[in-house]
Amino acid sequence: MRPLTDPFAPTDADLLLVVDVQYDFCPDGALGVAEGDRVVPLVNRLGAVFPHVAMTQDWHPAGHVSFASSHPGKAPFDEIELPYGRQTLWPDHCVQGSPGAQFHSALDIPHCALIVRKGFHKHIDSYSAFFENDRTTPTGLAGALSERGFKRIFICGLAYDFCVRFTAEDAAAHGFEAVVVADATRPVNLPGTVAATEASFAERGIREVGTEALIAARNDAAGASQGTAA
Secondary structure, three states: OOOOOOOOOOOOOOEEEEEOOEHHHOOOOOOOOOOHHHHHHHHHHHHHHOOOEEEEEEOEOOOOOOEHHHOOOOOOOOEEEEOOEEEEOEOOOOEOOOHHHOEOOOOOOOOOOEEEEEOOOOOOOOOOOOEOOOOOOEOOHHHHHHHOOOOEEEEEEEOHHHHHHHHHHHHHHOOOEEEEEEEEEEOOOOOOHHHHHHHHHHHHOOEEEOHHHHHHHHHHHHHHHHHHHO
16 A cells, blocks of 8 residues: 555545445445454544544445346456446445444444445446436436535545545545545455555645544644644
């Protein structure tokens, strides 16, 4: 993973966007990400210093086009060509209403004000919180965040090289400053996917920061503000 950038403080005008911290993406889940559950305490710590939080939830109907089981003779992690382009096939996961689709029970972000469900169209997948995988069908998130005046979005969750990556890319494409809290993510880590993510972030100027540095910078800024007020 690329080195983390120098710390900088989030402000009350920034948003924390928590991507797909659901049981099916945690160890023993249908599409378990190694150490995926280890992001939970970090996400909770981040939530405690961000007054504004939104979350995404993968939410597939049974028989979704991205499931290998929907394509006889295909296996998970094969690729196929769909009308909108190349699609990686996955194990059945995050099926609507299933236990695996639920948020991890240890998440503690009661002030989350917005949950965006994605991947609910049967014939198209959705990695990004902003667009379906056809790259033209919006989720509506960009408009909601713009209307509330957010300029900078800090992104964490699962998984680094898919949903976090494409969410960060699309945030930047919409004119937001996108920052990935790198240690509060984990990758699926298919061949080449982490390297491709790092290259994409470097090309687009998407910065990465660590949880501890981010929280320390926030606390330092708050202390300085209180000292000035005194």
